[in-house]
Amino acid sequence: MSQTIALAIDFKKFTNSVLETGLFLKEKLYPESKIVLFHVIEFFFTPPHYLIPYFKEEENRLKTEFLNLSQKFKNKNIPVETEVIFGNFWEALKNFVKNLNPHLLVLGYQPYRFKIPTAEKILERVKSNFLVVKDSPLQEIKKVLCCIDFSENSLPSLKMANFISKKLGAQLIVLNVISEIKIKNHKLKEEILEEKRAKRNELWNNLLNSLEEAKKEVFNFQIKYGKKTNEILKTINEFSPDLLIIGKTGKIVEFGLGSVTKELLKRVSIPILIAETI
Numbered sequence: 001m002s003q004t005i006a007l008a009i010d011f012k013k014f015t016n017s018v019l020e021t022g023l024f025l026k027e028k029l030y031p032e033s034k035i036v037l038f039h040v041i042e043f044f045f046t047p048p049h050y051l052i053p054y055f056k057e058e059e060n061r062l063k064t065e066f067l068n069l070s071q072k073f074k075n076k077n078i079p080v081e082t083e084v085i086f087g088n089f090w091e092a093l094k095n096f097v098k099n100l101n102p103h104l105l106v107l108g109y110q111p112y113r114f115k116i117p118t119a120e121k122i123l124e125r126v127k128s129n130f131l132v133v134k135d136s137p138l139q140e141i142k143k144v145l146c147c148i149d150f151s152e153n154s155l156p157s158l159k160m161a162n163f164i165s166k167k168l169g170a171q172l173i174v175l176n177v178i179s180e181i182k183i184k185n186h187k188l189k190e191e192i193l194e195e196k197r198a199k200r201n202e203l204w205n206n207l208l209n210s211l212e213e214a215k216k217e218v219f220n221f222q223i224k225y226g227k228k229t230n231e232i233l234k235t236i237n238e239f240s241p242d243l244l245i246i247g248k249t250g251k252i253v254e255f256g257l258g259s260v261t262k263e264l265l266k267r268v269s270i271p272i273l274i275a276e277t278i
Contacts, residue, residue: 003103004034008122011039011065014108019072020137021106021271026078028141029167035073036081036100037066042089059084090125097126104273106131111266120265123248123274124257129156130248130274138243138271143171145241147232147260150176150203153247155210156275161245162211170242174221175235176200177228197223229263236268244268248276 007022009015022035039062041055066082073080085092097105105128109119123130131138146161148154158174165172178196183189200223208219224231236244249258257265261274 003030003032004036004100005030006097006100006102006105006128007035007037008105008107009037009039009066009069010108012108013110014133014135015069017133017135017137018106018108019069020139021131021133023072023076023078024137024139025104025106025131026073027076029164030103033103034081035078036083036102037069038083038085038096039066040085040087040089040093040096042087042092055086059086093122094126097128102128104129104131106133108133109265110134120257120262123265127276129160129276132265132272132274134269134271136269136271141168141170141242143239143241144173144243144245145232145235145239146172146174146245147247148174148176148207149228149247149260150200150207151247151249153249153275154207156277157245157247158207158211160273160275164243164245172220173235173239173241174204174219175232176204176221176223177231178223178225179228180226193225228260229267232260232264233267236270241270243271243273245273245275248274 005022005025007018009018026033026035041058041062062084063082066084070080070082083096085096105126107119107122107130109132110117119132123132141164144161144165146157148157161172161174164170178193178200181189181192181196183192204221222235224235244264246261246264247258248261265272
């Protein structure tokens with residue numbers, strides 16, 4: 001089945017990482033996919049007649065730059081489509097993604113200390129599956145860590161992880177973290193923890209039943225206890241995955257980015273696949 005991979009190009013620091021990741025996805029995971037490079041130019045009003053030549057000149061310049069970037073794919077006989085989008089940034093971007101309906105949207109992410117990155121705003125406001133890259137592009141997948149919390153995004157996350165691990169023969173760990181129980185009574189805490197573990201195993205079995213042709217013994221499902229972000233980071237350090245897969249929102253946040261996902265974006269250097277749709 002043909003699927004679209006959209007590459008967000010801003011002609012800045014992570015452009016090469018986005019391109020290399022798109023090439024990897026096309027060659028190794030989605031050979032039938034269509035590759036689309038896109039860039040959004042923002043303006044808030046219908047330009048007066050005397051400014052139209054300027055916008056046309058800018059569009060032609062970007063098309064030339066796209067042509068140069070596309071050469072990376074064309075050298076391997078991979079066709080590429082390019083789109084230069086004009087308009088109100090958010091309206092234009094949302095309409096473009098809605099109409100294109102990509103299987104994955106790849107973009108670069110640069111965390112800042114005192115401001116919210118545009119990439120993070122895109123992740124919050126646009127409905128899609130995202131693959132976020134930083135300095136290092138996604139060029140191999142031998143290990144995958146998939147984090148689930150049994151919210152509605154857990155099934156898309158697990159389906160993605162299952163497909164990728166099967167396709168590439170990658171080692172897969174599925175991780176669920178039980179949040180800290182703030183009770184001083186040790187015995188009571190252990191009883192509650194055991195109840196939570198039993199409930200998570202029940203939820204895990206139910207989730208597996210939603211996967212087609214899934215076998216329980218194929219998955220390495222782990223339950224850990226503690227602060228969610230810390231336990232995920234510990235597992236990343238111990239397991240050294242090439243790709244982290246996580247849902248866009250958790251159980252509390254219905255829209256935007258969940259707090260755990262947002263924190264991991266800032267602190268994790270490996271590519272992160274943020275799943276929202278199946």
